[in-house]
Amino acid sequence: MRNGFTIKLAESILLAGLLAIVGFTLLLNPVTARSMGKGKQVIHMNASNYKFTPDNLRFSKPGPVTLAVENISDYEHNFTIKNSKGQVLKSVDLPPKKKIMVTFDLPEPGKYEFYCDIDSHARLGMKGQIQVGE
Numbered sequence: 001m002r003n004g005f006t007i008k009l010a011e012s013i014l015l016a017g018l019l020a021i022v023g024f025t026l027l028l029n030p031v032t033a034r035s036m037g038k039g040k041q042v043i044h045m046n047a048s049n050y051k052f053t054p055d056n057l058r059f060s061k062p063g064p065v066t067l068a069v070e071n072i073s074d075y076e077h078n079f080t081i082k083n084s085k086g087q088v089l090k091s092v093d094l095p096p097k098k099k100i101m102v103t104f105d106l107p108e109p110g111k112y113e114f115y116c117d118i119d120s121h122a123r124l125g126m127k128g129q130i131q132v133g134e
């Protein structure tokens with residue numbers, strides 16, 4: 001009886017360890033989100049000190065996009081996105097521990113840079129890009 005319990009316990013610990021490793025691996029790998037249709041889908045993004053996760057998105061076609069950007073840190077951040085000409089399409093502040101829905105239009109194929117416009121956060125790594133089209 002006692003041995004059976006010990007084995008069950010060992011199995012549980014092993015399983016928990018495995019799950020932790022898998023979770024950690026997923027966290028560390030940069031995610032590339034892909035979408036096919038025009039922007040009905042909501043893509044979740046985390047903002048932390050000092051990065052966005054995922055920081056690299058790809059859409060097959062131009063159109064509206066909604067990001068649910070969750071600031072998981074204790075500090076104020078911001079999400080600003082520019083078009084390929086450097087014009088700001090949208091700039092939204094992200095209060096600590098809040099999830100903000102950010103909707104904007106990606107009007108044409110190309111590369112769109114986004115970043116946090118607070119202090120030197122972008123230089124510290126708080127930036128990313130969205131590719132539309134091929």
Ligand SMILES: [Cu+2]
Pocket residue numbers: 050076077078116117118121126
């Ligand atoms: Cu920031």
